[in-house]
Amino acid sequence: MAETEGFERLGRLGRGLEAISGCLLLVPLHAPAAAIRPCVGKYATGVDLASDSKVPHLVHIAASAIILMDAEAAGTLIDDRFKIAG
Numbered sequence: 001m002a003e004t005e006g007f008e009r010l011g012r013l014g015r016g017l018e019a020i021s022g023c024l025l026l027v028p029l030h031a032p033a034a035a036i037r038p039c040v041g042k043y044a045t046g047v048d049l050a051s052d053s054k055v056p057h058l059v060h061i062a063a064s065a066i067i068l069m070d071a072e073a074a075g076t077l078i079d080d081r082f083k084i085a086g
Helices: 002-012 030-044 057-074
Strands: 018-020 024-028
Touching: 024 030, 024 057, 030 057
Parallel strands: none
Antiparallel strands: 018 024
């Protein structure tokens, strides 16, 4: 449930998941990472469900984390983080 919801949500928000050869996804790190932030903030303030999908924020957080882990394991994660030297 979590991963499916994550892919649907990120796609719906236009967050840049690019399908290659039908099943391989190139995943820019910023997309799922950016999706996690508002869900954590809302969950931390006592809001359990997303107002649009009625899916628990914890599911969205888990889905985004799973997408990141899967892409990293598959070698398809595009590390587009801003990096500070040092």
